[in-house]
Amino acid sequence: MSITDQIQKVRSEFRTDLANLSSENEAVDQIRIKYLGRKGLVATLFVEMGRVDTDERPKMGKILNELKSEITLEIDGFSTADLKLTDTDASDVDFTLPGDPIPVGSIHPLTQVMEEIKSIFLKLGFSLVYGPEIDTEFYNFEALNIPKHHPARDMQDTFYISDEVLLRTHTSDTQIHFMENNTPPVRIIAPGRVYRNEDVSVRSYCLFHQIEGLYVDKTVTFAELKGTLDYFARELFGKDVKTRFRPSYFPFTEPSAEMDVSCIFCKGKGCSICKKTGWLEILGCGMVDPEVYKSVKYDPDKWTGYAFGLGIERIAMLKYGVQDIRLFYSGDIRFLRQF
């Protein structure tokens, strides 16, 4: 039999085998060994090539190589198709199993509280304004009626970058920047990070977050301040919550007040969290001091307004029952996973 006939015979035999090939991996392996193995039919044909005339050899070699590639392609194609479509039983991979879970993070509790508070005031028509965390003494203190040597500077000691430049102690600097560049009516909230040079403890940290509000127009009254903050407290803590205002002092408001809400834990009966008083202190507020208007060139006889500010950490601690403020900044995933 000529080498051409032998090649043709192997090819047709392979075609028959392929047509009858079952989907089992074992059968595919058997056919691979039969044709492509070291002593397989293709290898035997290569041995036969030695007997072919020298001038015929390149042509025959080409035909034989084509047969080899053809068989290799068919077998490889068969095993791949087989793996994908039919032969799941024999595979080690179970495609029906669920995948490895990808850990999903959660929104930081401070961000959650901040977003909730922001959404309440945005609903009331306040606009969102951001200011610089690094600011000058003027914007952080002087413009807010806190001159040098004012005792309030002791309570708000901070980190100085130079004699004039510091890390802001409250977001009130944003109000000054905004008023300088805008004429009333002004109705803004300013959220952000603030800094204090304080001993780190369960109650205080060298940084925290505030959100402040400012409303300036022609006839803004203290009654409007109370109405707005009362609405805010009920939106945040629930419809049954009561509010009260106690006289207080801030350099940038006159008169000033602290707002308390009835204790959300004991409903005002008195418990350890509210120190048996039935009330929780939530925020500071007041009517903008005319001295502040002067520093932003507003006419104090023409404009009135109110301002308020609250600490996000304090609200978050109350809301989630967190006892140690430092947990918010620890980055401990066991703590954060709970929210």
Ligand SMILES: [Zn+2]
């Ligand atoms: Zn209580």
